[in-house]
Amino acid sequence: MSIAGSSRPASGGEHKFSHALDRLAPGKALHGESCGIGTIISMYLHGGDWRSIRSSLKTIGAPTTPADLGIPDTTAVEALMMAKTIRPERFTIFDMGLTRDSAENLVSMLYKD
Numbered sequence: 812m813s814i815a816g817s818s819r820p821a822s823g824g825e826h827k828f829s830h831a832l833d834r835l836a837p838g839k840a841l842h843g844e845s846c847g848i849g850t851i852i853s854m855y856l857h858g859g860d861w862r863s864i865r866s867s868l869k870t871i872g873a874p875t876t877p878a879d880l881g882i883p884d885t886t887a888v889e890a891l892m893m894a895k896t897i898r899p900e901r902f903t904i905f906d907m908g909l910t911r912d913s914a915e916n917l918v919s920m921l922y923k924d
């Protein structure tokens with residue numbers, strides 16, 4: 812953010828997901844934990860190597876699912892739907908037509924091999 816001279820680098824989909832989760836499940840996740848899960852989801856949508864990110868997070872003992880955080884999957888789905896309403900002028904992958912069905916599939920995907 813210092814290099815960019817703005818907070819835009821911290822307004823990616825992973826951060827919007829994190830902020831939405833903070834509102835829906837206050838105090839359940841550390842910022843880095845929810846951003847980590849948001850990063851897995853965002854990378855999946857970008858078509859990148861999301862499994863490698865998930866594997867790295869598992870290696871350091873970081874949560875990779877809503878269950879790991881003690882948060883219901885339905886709340887994570889709500890957070891994905893809410894994410895695009897936070898700072899909507901800052902475009903993210905969640906503005907590319909994310910539907911409730913796709914949000915449910917994304918959360919399910921976190922649990923699969």
Ligand SMILES: [Zn+2]
Pocket residue numbers: 821826842846
């Ligand atoms: Zn952050």
